[in-house]
Amino acid sequence: xxxxxxxxxxxxxxxxxxxxxxxxxxxxxIAVVWDYLLGDGLAVWLGETELTPEKGARYETRDxxxxxxxxxxxxxxxxxxxxxxDWPHDTTLQVTVREAAxxxxxxxxHEQLADRDERRMMLGHWKNxxxxxxxxxxxxSARS
Numbered sequence: 826x827x828x829x830x831x832x833x834x835x836x837x838x839x840x841x842x843x844x845x846x847x848x849x850x851x852x853x854x855i856a857v858v859w860d861y862l863l864g865d866g867l868a869v870w871l872g873e874t875e876l877t878p879e880k881g882a883r884y885e886t887r888d889x890x891x892x893x894x895x896x897x898x899x900x901x902x903x904x905x906x907x908x909x910x911d912w913p914h915d916t917t918l919q920v921t922v923r924e925a926a927x928x929x930x931x932x933x934x935h936e937q938l939a940d941r942d943e944r945r946m947m948l949g950h951w952k953n954x955x956x957x958x959x960x961x962x963x964x965x966s967a968r969s
Contacts, residue, residue: 843941849955852962852965853962863878873887892907
């Protein structure tokens with residue numbers, strides 16, 4: 826019974842509720858990866874939009890996802906609210922880059938999801954996104 830109960834709560838935390846995270850390491854320097862994430866790669870992970878990388882800046886994508894930048898650290902992290910127009914609640918999305926032995930690890934963390942089903946849906950979405958984001962770079966053999 827303990828194993829079944831732990832499977833039922835996989836991805837649920839006390840503080841952030843239901844959450845999901847994906848990461849992948851590429852063989853490129855942080856600055857190059859970061860420039861891509863906020864440049865040509867922005868449409869891949871956030872959608873077609875204009876994004877001002879400063880706290881409090883609001884955005885809306887062509888697909889009607891809305892949010893606000895909560896924090897921004899150049900070459901490290903951007904944290905923002907993320908809400909599609911058909912969701913009744915905000916979630917928090919964080920994109921990070923971190924130096925790795927073989928290059929740079931890109932991480933996507935999405936929290937405050939409504940339930941297990943929303944988590945499952947977003948896990949599939951973010952796995953697809955991270956694959957698309959890393960496609961322009963050489964992926965390292967050591968996956969994160």
